[in-house]
Amino acid sequence: MGPDKETCKQCYFFEKGLISKEIGYCRRYPPMTPPDTFGGNNIYPVDSEAWTPPVVETNYWCGEFKKKK
Secondary structure, eight states: OOOOOOGGGTTEHHHHHOOOEEEEOSSSSSSOOOOOSSOOOOOSSTOOOOOOOEEEETTTTOOOOBOOO
């Protein structure tokens, strides 16, 4: 929870996930590939379905919170 008790769930950029009520997506920035875990060579091709917006929990927060309208 942020300094003013803001959370991802209350943010304009938050999109609900399909599997859990506690998990969703942050749509603040474009989709990205998962972190590189194989020593410097990204194993995901550009057209891969691995591209995804950042996954966040509803109670997370960041410094770019924008209140929903």
